[in-house]
Ligand SMILES: [Ca+2]
C-alpha cells in the first residue's frame with residue numbers, strides 16, 4: 357500500500373501510561389448535532405483496498421469537536437506541564453518529507469522502501485519538524501505533527517478529551533452536506549484553492565499554488581458549515597478506531613466504534629502532500645491508517661468531548 361504517508365513496522369513496546377487529567381484544552385469547540393448520516397464514498401472515488409464502501413447509515417448523538425487540529429502551542433503546553441516525551445523522541449527519529457530536510461547527512465537514517473520521499477531522521481520531532489536543524493518558532497498556530505496515535509491519546513487523557521471515532525470524524529467533516537465529496541461540496545472550485553494539498557509534480561516539485569508547501573496555520577481557508585477548519589488537507593488526523601477495510605460491511609447503525617482489535621489506527625483527511633495524480637485522499641470519505649506508534653511530518657489530530665455549553669431553553673425543557 358502506498359500513500360502520502362510512510363508505512364512503518366511497529367517500533368517497540370507500548371509507551372508508559374499517559375498523564376491523567378487536569379490539562380487545559382481551550383480549543384474552540386463546535387457542536388455537531390445528533391443525526392443519521394450516510395457514511396462512505398458515494399462517488400466511487402476511493403481505492404478498493406481503502407474500504408470506503410459500502411455507503412451505510414450511521415446514527416450519532418450530538419458531540420463537541422475541536423474547530424481546528426491541536427496546535428503546536430497547545431501541544432507545547434501539554435509537554436511543559438507534564439514532561440511528556442513523544443514516541444518520536446523516545447525512539448529517536450521520525451519521518452520527514454525529503455524536500456523539507458533540515459538535518460546533517462549523518463542524521464538521515466534511511467528511506468521508506470515503498471515511499472522513498474520519506475526519510476527517517478534522527479532528532480525530528482514535534483518541536484523540530486524538519487529535523488534537528490529546524491524549529492517551530494513562528495509556527496505556534498500550525499497543527500502539531502510528528503505525534504503518534506499513542507501521543508495523541510496521551511494528550512487527550514491529560515486534557516480530559518478523546519479522539520473522535522472514525523464515524524464522528526466523517527460526520528463532522530461533512531458539515532451536514534449529504535454525500536458530498538468535500539467539506540464544501542462536490543467540486544474543487546476554479547481559481548481558488550479551498551484546502552492545503554499539493555500542486556505540481558509529486559514528489560519533486562510543489563508549486564504551493566494554494567499558499568503553502570508544508571503545514572498551514574489551522575485557521576487557513578474557510579471552515580465548513582459546522583465550523584470545522586481544514587478537516588481535509590493540511591494534516592492527516594488520527595481517529596480512535598482500529599482500521600479494517602472490511603468494517604463498513606458490518607458496521608452497526610448506532611455509534612460505530614470500529615473493530616475490537618487491529619494493527620493500525622485510522623487516519624483521516626489527507627495532508628499537504630496529497631495530489632490527484634498520486635493520492636486523492638483529501639476527501640470526506642477517504643480512509644488511511646498507520647501503526648499507533650508511527651509519527652510523521654504530516655499527521656496530527658483533533659479532539660472531541662461532551663457538550664458542556666447548555667442552551668437556557670434546553671435546560672428548561674429537560675425539567676419539563
Ligand atoms: Ca499546499
Ligand SMILES: [Cu+2]
Pocket residue numbers: 359360361626627629630631635636637638
Ligand atoms: Cu494523500
